[in-house]
Amino acid sequence: MKIAVLGATGQTGQQLVSQALQQGHIVTAIVRNPEKLTTAHDNLKVVEGNIFSEDSLKPHFKDQDAVMSCLGFPPSVLGGVTGYTESMTATLGAMREARVNRIITMTSWYTEPNSGSKASFFVRNMLLPMIRSVLSNMYEMEQHLQKTEDINWTVIRPPGLKNIPVTENKFLTHEGCYVPDEKGYPIGQTISRADVARFMLSQLTNSSWIKKAVAIITK
Numbered sequence: 001m002k003i004a005v006l007g008a009t010g011q012t013g014q015q016l017v018s019q020a021l022q023q024g025h026i027v028t029a030i031v032r033n034p035e036k037l038t039t040a041h042d043n044l045k046v047v048e049g050n051i052f053s054e055d056s057l058k059p060h061f062k063d064q065d066a067v068m069s070c071l072g073f074p075p076s077v078l079g080g081v082t083g084y085t086e087s088m089t090a091t092l093g094a095m096r097e098a099r100v101n102r103i104i105t106m107t108s109w110y111t112e113p114n115s116g117s118k119a120s121f122f123v124r125n126m127l128l129p130m131i132r133s134v135l136s137n138m139y140e141m142e143q144h145l146q147k148t149e150d151i152n153w154t155v156i157r158p159p160g161l162k163n164i165p166v167t168e169n170k171f172l173t174h175e176g177c178y179v180p181d182e183k184g185y186p187i188g189q190t191i192s193r194a195d196v197a198r199f200m201l202s203q204l205t206n207s208s209w210i211k212k213a214v215a216i217i218t219k
Ligand SMILES: NC(=O)c1ccc[n+]([C@@H]2O[C@H](COP(=O)([O-])OP(=O)(O)OC[C@H]3O[C@@H](n4cnc5c(N)ncnc54)[C@H](OP(=O)(O)O)[C@@H]3O)[C@@H](O)[C@H]2O)c1
Pocket: 006, 007, 008, 009, 010, 011, 012, 013, 031, 032, 033, 036, 051, 070, 071, 072, 073, 083, 106, 107, 108, 109, 134, 158, 159, 160, 161, 162, 193
Protein backbone atom coordinates (compact mmCIF):
# COMPACT_ATOMS: atom_id res chain seq x y z
CA MET A 1 0.00 0.00 0.00
CA LYS A 2 0.99 3.64 -0.35
CA ILE A 3 1.03 5.40 3.01
CA ALA A 4 1.75 8.96 4.09
CA VAL A 5 3.28 9.16 7.57
CA LEU A 6 3.13 12.19 9.89
CA GLY A 7 5.48 12.24 12.87
CA ALA A 8 7.82 9.92 10.96
CA THR A 9 10.90 11.37 12.69
CA GLY A 10 9.57 10.55 16.18
CA GLN A 11 10.35 7.49 18.23
CA THR A 12 7.19 5.58 17.27
CA GLY A 13 7.13 7.12 13.79
CA GLN A 14 10.60 5.80 12.94
CA GLN A 15 9.52 2.32 14.02
CA LEU A 16 6.41 2.62 11.89
CA VAL A 17 8.37 3.73 8.84
CA SER A 18 10.91 0.92 9.07
CA GLN A 19 8.30 -1.80 9.69
CA ALA A 20 6.14 -0.43 6.86
CA LEU A 21 9.10 -0.65 4.48
CA GLN A 22 9.90 -4.19 5.68
CA GLN A 23 6.29 -5.12 4.92
CA GLY A 24 6.62 -3.81 1.37
CA HIS A 25 4.63 -0.61 1.70
CA ILE A 26 5.55 2.54 -0.21
CA VAL A 27 6.04 5.31 2.33
CA THR A 28 5.94 9.08 2.04
CA ALA A 29 7.26 10.63 5.25
CA ILE A 30 6.02 14.19 5.64
CA VAL A 31 8.42 15.88 8.05
CA ARG A 32 9.70 19.28 9.14
CA ASN A 33 13.33 18.12 9.55
CA PRO A 34 14.24 15.72 6.70
CA GLU A 35 17.76 15.20 8.06
CA LYS A 36 16.28 13.63 11.23
CA LEU A 37 15.06 10.60 9.29
CA THR A 38 18.13 8.44 8.83
CA THR A 39 16.42 5.51 7.07
CA ALA A 40 17.08 5.25 3.34
CA HIS A 41 15.08 2.90 1.13
CA ASP A 42 13.90 2.78 -2.50
CA ASN A 43 10.29 2.79 -1.28
CA LEU A 44 10.76 5.75 1.06
CA LYS A 45 10.20 9.33 -0.03
CA VAL A 46 10.94 12.04 2.52
CA VAL A 47 9.26 15.40 1.91
CA GLU A 48 9.02 18.62 3.86
CA GLY A 49 5.52 19.63 4.85
CA ASN A 50 3.60 21.72 7.36
CA ILE A 51 1.28 19.56 9.46
CA PHE A 52 -0.90 22.58 10.25
CA SER A 53 -1.53 23.49 6.62
CA GLU A 54 -4.10 21.75 4.42
CA ASP A 55 -2.47 23.26 1.32
CA SER A 56 0.94 21.97 2.31
CA LEU A 57 -0.28 18.42 3.03
CA LYS A 58 -2.65 18.02 0.08
CA PRO A 59 -0.08 17.40 -2.70
CA HIS A 60 1.69 14.78 -0.58
CA PHE A 61 -1.58 12.94 0.10
CA LYS A 62 -2.40 12.52 -3.62
CA ASP A 63 -2.62 8.81 -4.59
CA GLN A 64 -2.02 7.56 -1.04
CA ASP A 65 -4.08 4.67 0.32
CA ALA A 66 -3.83 5.84 3.92
CA VAL A 67 -2.44 8.46 6.26
CA MET A 68 -0.80 7.36 9.50
CA SER A 69 0.09 9.74 12.31
CA CYS A 70 2.51 9.32 15.21
CA LEU A 71 2.66 13.06 15.96
CA GLY A 72 3.38 14.19 19.49
CA PHE A 73 3.39 17.56 21.26
CA PRO A 74 4.83 18.42 24.69
CA PRO A 75 2.66 19.32 27.70
CA SER A 76 2.02 23.02 28.27
CA VAL A 77 1.02 24.51 31.60
CA LEU A 78 0.09 27.99 30.47
CA GLY A 79 -1.26 28.00 26.93
CA GLY A 80 -2.65 24.50 26.63
CA VAL A 81 -1.81 22.05 23.84
CA THR A 82 -3.44 22.53 20.44
CA GLY A 83 -1.18 20.53 18.10
CA TYR A 84 -3.36 17.43 17.92
CA THR A 85 -6.57 19.23 16.97
CA GLU A 86 -4.90 21.74 14.66
CA SER A 87 -2.89 19.14 12.75
CA MET A 88 -5.92 16.82 12.50
CA THR A 89 -8.09 19.62 11.10
CA ALA A 90 -5.50 20.30 8.37
CA THR A 91 -4.99 16.56 7.78
CA LEU A 92 -8.70 15.77 7.34
CA GLY A 93 -9.13 18.74 5.03
CA ALA A 94 -6.18 17.67 2.88
CA MET A 95 -7.42 14.06 2.84
CA ARG A 96 -10.80 15.18 1.52
CA GLU A 97 -9.15 17.29 -1.17
CA ALA A 98 -6.79 14.48 -2.16
CA ARG A 99 -9.54 11.84 -1.89
CA VAL A 100 -7.80 9.72 0.72
CA ASN A 101 -10.27 7.94 2.94
CA ARG A 102 -8.29 6.11 5.65
CA ILE A 103 -6.40 7.50 8.66
CA ILE A 104 -4.80 5.60 11.52
CA THR A 105 -3.57 7.80 14.36
CA MET A 106 -2.34 7.36 17.92
CA THR A 107 -3.29 9.08 21.17
CA SER A 108 -2.98 7.50 24.63
CA TRP A 109 -4.71 5.62 27.44
CA TYR A 110 -6.74 7.91 29.75
CA THR A 111 -7.58 10.68 27.29
CA GLU A 112 -11.15 10.96 28.58
CA PRO A 113 -11.41 13.07 31.75
CA ASN A 114 -11.73 10.85 34.88
CA SER A 115 -10.95 7.67 32.95
CA GLY A 116 -7.83 7.19 35.11
CA SER A 117 -9.72 6.67 38.39
CA LYS A 118 -8.63 3.02 38.55
CA ALA A 119 -5.02 3.65 37.53
CA SER A 120 -2.16 3.24 40.03
CA PHE A 121 -1.55 5.91 42.68
CA PHE A 122 1.47 7.25 40.77
CA VAL A 123 -0.35 7.41 37.43
CA ARG A 124 -3.48 9.00 38.93
CA ASN A 125 -1.81 11.56 41.17
CA MET A 126 1.48 12.36 39.45
CA LEU A 127 1.59 11.37 35.79
CA LEU A 128 -1.92 12.23 34.60
CA PRO A 129 -1.97 15.74 36.15
CA MET A 130 1.46 16.39 34.57
CA ILE A 131 0.30 15.47 31.06
CA ARG A 132 -3.34 16.57 31.32
CA SER A 133 -2.86 19.35 28.72
CA VAL A 134 -1.71 16.74 26.18
CA LEU A 135 -4.47 14.27 27.07
CA SER A 136 -7.13 17.01 26.86
CA ASN A 137 -6.11 17.99 23.35
CA MET A 138 -5.88 14.35 22.29
CA TYR A 139 -9.41 13.88 23.66
CA GLU A 140 -10.65 16.92 21.76
CA MET A 141 -9.15 15.46 18.58
CA GLU A 142 -10.81 12.11 19.29
CA GLN A 143 -14.15 13.86 19.79
CA HIS A 144 -13.70 15.59 16.45
CA LEU A 145 -13.01 12.25 14.76
CA GLN A 146 -16.08 10.69 16.43
CA LYS A 147 -18.16 13.24 14.52
CA THR A 148 -16.34 12.57 11.24
CA GLU A 149 -18.47 10.33 9.07
CA ASP A 150 -16.91 10.65 5.63
CA ILE A 151 -13.45 9.32 6.56
CA ASN A 152 -12.49 5.89 7.90
CA TRP A 153 -10.52 6.79 10.99
CA THR A 154 -9.02 4.61 13.73
CA VAL A 155 -7.55 5.96 16.96
CA ILE A 156 -5.00 3.71 18.67
CA ARG A 157 -4.64 4.37 22.41
CA PRO A 158 -1.43 2.91 23.91
CA PRO A 159 -0.27 3.06 27.56
CA GLY A 160 3.25 4.28 28.50
CA LEU A 161 5.69 3.91 25.60
CA LYS A 162 9.03 2.13 25.89
CA ASN A 163 11.91 1.86 23.45
CA ILE A 164 12.19 -1.91 23.34
CA PRO A 165 12.32 -4.13 20.26
CA VAL A 166 9.25 -5.34 18.46
CA THR A 167 7.73 -8.52 19.89
CA GLU A 168 5.39 -11.16 18.54
CA ASN A 169 3.19 -10.92 21.63
CA LYS A 170 -0.57 -10.95 21.20
CA PHE A 171 -2.44 -7.67 21.59
CA LEU A 172 -5.17 -7.15 24.16
CA THR A 173 -7.65 -4.57 22.89
CA HIS A 174 -10.59 -2.68 24.35
CA GLU A 175 -12.87 -0.03 22.94
CA GLY A 176 -12.27 2.40 25.78
CA CYS A 177 -9.66 4.53 27.49
CA TYR A 178 -7.51 1.63 28.75
CA VAL A 179 -7.48 -2.16 28.70
CA PRO A 180 -9.23 -3.41 31.86
CA ASP A 181 -8.96 -6.72 33.72
CA GLU A 182 -12.11 -8.53 34.87
CA LYS A 183 -12.40 -6.14 37.85
CA GLY A 184 -12.08 -3.02 35.71
CA TYR A 185 -8.47 -2.24 36.66
CA PRO A 186 -5.89 -1.47 33.95
CA ILE A 187 -3.84 -4.42 32.73
CA GLY A 188 -0.20 -3.28 32.82
CA GLN A 189 1.19 0.19 32.21
CA THR A 190 3.55 0.09 29.24
CA ILE A 191 4.05 -1.12 25.67
CA SER A 192 6.91 -1.12 23.18
CA ARG A 193 6.76 1.72 20.64
CA ALA A 194 7.66 -0.87 18.02
CA ASP A 195 4.61 -2.93 18.98
CA VAL A 196 2.38 0.15 18.72
CA ALA A 197 3.73 0.61 15.19
CA ARG A 198 3.05 -3.09 14.51
CA PHE A 199 -0.56 -2.72 15.64
CA MET A 200 -1.07 0.49 13.64
CA LEU A 201 0.21 -1.17 10.46
CA SER A 202 -2.04 -4.19 11.04
CA GLN A 203 -5.00 -1.83 10.77
CA LEU A 204 -4.25 -1.16 7.11
CA THR A 205 -5.82 -4.53 6.33
CA ASN A 206 -8.28 -4.82 9.22
CA SER A 207 -11.62 -3.05 9.32
CA SER A 208 -12.61 -4.07 12.88
CA TRP A 209 -11.62 -0.76 14.43
CA ILE A 210 -12.80 1.64 11.74
CA LYS A 211 -14.50 4.70 13.31
CA LYS A 212 -13.44 3.50 16.73
CA ALA A 213 -10.87 4.36 19.41
CA VAL A 214 -9.13 1.24 20.66
CA ALA A 215 -6.94 0.91 23.75
CA ILE A 216 -4.15 -1.63 23.30
CA ILE A 217 -1.46 -3.41 25.32
CA THR A 218 0.56 -6.56 24.65
CA LYS A 219 0.07 -9.79 26.63
N1 LIG B 1 5.52 8.91 26.18
C1 LIG B 1 4.58 8.03 26.47
O1 LIG B 1 4.74 7.18 27.37
C2 LIG B 1 3.30 8.04 25.68
C3 LIG B 1 2.27 7.17 26.06
C4 LIG B 1 1.11 7.11 25.25
C5 LIG B 1 0.98 7.94 24.16
N2 LIG B 1 2.00 8.82 23.84
C6 LIG B 1 1.83 9.64 22.63
O2 LIG B 1 2.25 8.89 21.52
C7 LIG B 1 2.65 9.77 20.45
C8 LIG B 1 4.01 9.35 19.92
O3 LIG B 1 4.95 9.42 20.96
P1 LIG B 1 6.53 9.39 20.64
O4 LIG B 1 7.22 9.36 21.95
O5 LIG B 1 6.81 8.38 19.61
O6 LIG B 1 6.67 10.84 19.98
P2 LIG B 1 8.00 11.71 19.71
O7 LIG B 1 9.19 10.84 19.69
O8 LIG B 1 7.98 12.87 20.67
O9 LIG B 1 7.74 12.24 18.22
C9 LIG B 1 6.84 13.27 17.96
C10 LIG B 1 6.78 13.50 16.47
O10 LIG B 1 5.90 14.60 16.21
C11 LIG B 1 6.60 15.52 15.37
N3 LIG B 1 6.17 16.89 15.59
C12 LIG B 1 5.95 17.52 16.77
N4 LIG B 1 5.61 18.81 16.55
C13 LIG B 1 5.63 18.97 15.19
C14 LIG B 1 5.40 20.09 14.34
N5 LIG B 1 5.05 21.29 14.84
N6 LIG B 1 5.54 19.91 13.01
C15 LIG B 1 5.90 18.70 12.50
N7 LIG B 1 6.12 17.62 13.26
C16 LIG B 1 6.01 17.76 14.58
C17 LIG B 1 8.06 15.37 15.74
O11 LIG B 1 8.86 15.93 14.72
P3 LIG B 1 10.40 16.35 14.98
O12 LIG B 1 11.16 15.05 14.97
O13 LIG B 1 10.72 17.24 13.85
O14 LIG B 1 10.44 17.01 16.32
C18 LIG B 1 8.15 13.85 15.84
O15 LIG B 1 8.23 13.28 14.56
C19 LIG B 1 2.63 11.18 21.06
O16 LIG B 1 1.42 11.81 20.70
C20 LIG B 1 2.67 10.91 22.56
O17 LIG B 1 2.08 11.94 23.31
C21 LIG B 1 3.16 8.86 24.57
